[in-house]
Amino acid sequence: MxxxxxxxxxxxxxxxxxxxxxxxxxxxxxxxxxxxxxxxxxxxxxxxxxxxxxxxxxxxxxxxxxxxxxxxxxxxxxxDEKVKIGETKPGINLQGYCINMDCLAAKAKLPVWVNIGFGDISFESNKTSFRCPDCGQSTVTSIVKAMIFNSEHSISSSENLTPVKGNHYQCFYPIKAGLSYELKSKKIRQHATSLEDLITRSENAMMSNEIINLVAELQKYLITVVKPPKVKDSARLLEKIKCDYSGDYNQ
Ligand SMILES: [Zn+2]
Structure with a gap:
């Protein structure tokens, strides 16, 4: 065609x-x-x-x-958040709704914060009975949000069994209706367990390729690099021995 x-x-x-x-x-x-x-x-x-x-x-x-x-x-x-009922403290905080007819927060349909603190907790999101910070009754029957504050923590749900882990200053998690949740929270610990551990870490850092290359590079430009403490210490020790004992190590 x-x-x-x-x-x-x-x-x-x-x-x-x-x-x-x-x-x-x-x-x-x-x-x-x-x-x-x-x-x-x-x-x-x-x-x-x-x-x-x-x-x-x-x-x-x-x-x-x-x-x-x-x-x-x-x-x-x-x-909205300014109209906050209940205190949030380090650890686990849960936001939910109170159903006590005499409770002001419940009347205004405002969510309340329940502080749980550090520890482990599991609950079903719409079958809870937490204590309301406003009326003091165990009538917070549903949870909609979790806020974990200044804590190493993990959270998992019946929908998602693999726990989400975090240690940020403040983490918010939405809580879905009808699911069960498991939350774990503990105080953030220092990751260096001891002084020795810290020294080992610094020494390891000094031995790393990046540092070694950097030192070599600096030395090319005739910049004196302070040697790692161990070497320096033994040199100083030798000097001290020489000075104090006139070089006789066997005194
Ligand atoms: Zn209440």
Whole structure:
């Protein structure tokens, strides 16, 4: 079948352009550009790029507007958080709802914070009976959020048995209705267990390839590098012996 010259024209160019811009521009659009530039692909690519970057600026503009909206949203959320009932303390804190008819927090439908502290706890998210910080009754029957504060911890649910671990200053976890959860929390301990451990760690660091290479590099420029403590100490010891005992080590 014989193609009309118009349709076959720029066929190769169209293929290239479709590969380049197929996901952002329609075929007719591309053809229009191509015909407008008399098949000069380079000129066309420049034109398209200009158009696209203008569009991108416009998109970025609207994204920034969205961001501002989000920020406003967050400010609102923070305002909400200000109406906080119950204290949060280091360890596990659970946010939930009280159902005591006489409780002000329950009447206002405000969530309350229950502080659990350090330790292990497991619960079913909508079958709890935690003590309400507002009315003092064990009527916090559902939990919606967990906040773990200044603690090494892990959290797992019946939906996700692999525990999520963390030791950040403050971690929030949404609690889903109808699932059971297991939370473990302990005080953050220092990771260097003893002074010796710390010394070993520093010595290991001094032996690392990075340090050795760095020292070699510095020495190239005639910069004196203080030798690791052990070597230095034995040299100093020798000097001291020489001075105190006139070089006689057997006194
Ligand atoms: Zn209450």
């Amino acid at each position: 014989q193609r009309t010259p118009e349709a076959g024209k720029y066929e190769k160019e169209m293929k290239v352009l479709q590969q380049l811009y197929g996901d952002v521009m329609k075929e007719e659009e591309l053809r229009k550009y191509l015909e407008g530039s008399n098949g000069n692909v380079q000129m066309m690519i420049e034109q398209i790029n200009t158009t696209l970057s203008n569009q991108k600026t416009a998109i970025q503009g609207s994204m920034e507007e969205n961001k501002i909206e989000q920020i406003n949203d967050n400010t609102l959320k923070k305002e």
